[in-house]
Amino acid sequence: MTETTPRQRARIETEAQITAIGNRMVDDDGVDGLSLRAIARELGVVSSAVYRYVKSRDELLTILIRDAFTQIADAVDEALAEHRSVETLALTMLDWSRSHPNRWALIYGTPIAGYEAPREETVVPGTRIMIALASLVAESTTDTEAANGAGSAQGAQSSEVQELSATLEPLRRGLDELGLDYDDSVILETITIWVAVIGLINGLRFGQFGPGFGDVEDDLMSGVVGRLGA
Amino acid sequence: MTETTPRQRARIETEAQITAIGNRMVDDDGVDGLSLRAIARELGVVSSAVYRYVKSRDELLTILIRDAFTQIADAVDEALAEHRSVETLALTMLDWSRSHPNRWALIYGTPIAGYEAPREETVVPGTRIMIALASLVAESTTDTEAANGAGSAQGAQSSEVQELSATLEPLRRGLDELGLDYDDSVILETITIWVAVIGLINGLRFGQFGPGFGDVEDDLMSGVVGRLGA
């Protein structure tokens, strides 16, 4: 059974080559540098032949996006297995963004114009890290529950969170589907840390803070995560 | 003196038309929808004629980017004149991003491939909001200095901030050039709020949290800003 004909093996090989070349092109020149014609040239084949393996540029994009999400989530999981902390998660993401800036932009930057990622293909790998963060936050708030209320000077936090309950509904629904059930305070905390981490990495990668960083990125990330009390 | 010939007036008019059409194209179809050929068609002119007014697509991009930075900074200034608070700043940015999602992506999203914004043209309008945020943070920390240390449970914040002094150097230099001099704690606080606000807006605009928000964006932003203690 499951014998592979030469043709099948060749097809798998070609598909792997196409995604590998595609990944390299994104790494080198960003998503705009991804060209099916150029891939064809590199394969030593006429341009139309590539369409035997990939329906369209968008389909290739979906493959590369799912790849990237999986890669960074794997990196985070591996690092967390070593040491479970929000800082580890943040620094691992930052490090991955440094090694693959264009792939980072592919998944966390501006969506590609005219392209809509098929949710069923990309949602699962795309949410792995955020789910890991939520569980980290849930753990730490259980540990030091008393320290939680100290952040707000007015002591109005609990009522604030209550007001937010309806606001957080969409996200809670998403977590529910995965069998996760967290407090509103945990969800809000998770979102806050998440957007700060992504925002900082984007700012660094996209050069919005000007030049001059580079060797102190990690310290800055640690500072921000520390300031967030995580 | 300063007489304007018909030709000069016509040129100014045409330049204004080009940037207006360009802005509309970005609004409609994102930066990838910006096409000099399409602008030429809309002007009822052959494509090469546009190059009499704009050296290249990149030059037009620079104009549009500076425009967008100026617009959003004006909106924030106006709102802050009404009510000075970090929340006002954040909600105004969020609101502007909602009205001009593609222009938002133009300035705070992935940098355009192969395009480098000339710093002398875009830095000044691009940093106005962050400077306003820094002054807001400075004001509020002077008001309630005691509440500042409560965020960290270990009480290690002051030494943490000291460690960061070198890390924050690049940003402090930027502020120095503008004649501003803030504490490290103020700078770190400013960065933290900044990246969280930008990160949240990007997440909402770029659809990274999935659908289902829309009418509760403002509440979510208020929640995050509140959680940050601002």
Place this chain on the structure above:
DNA sequence: CGGTAAACGAGAGCGGTGCTCTCGGAATTC
């Protein structure tokens, strides 16, 4: 074993892009 069907590569072609160059006419300057 031989016929049929599927997979595949080549090539031409369509419409789109940014950008360059040349040419002739019109407006401005001297």
Place this chain on the structure above:
DNA sequence: GAATTCCGAGAGCACCGCTCTCGTTTACCG
């Protein structure tokens, strides 16, 4: 009035995604 600058038209180059047809090779199946 002449010289200079400005400006639109048009052709052309190299790229892109994508489609269609055509001949060949491979796989399957009675």
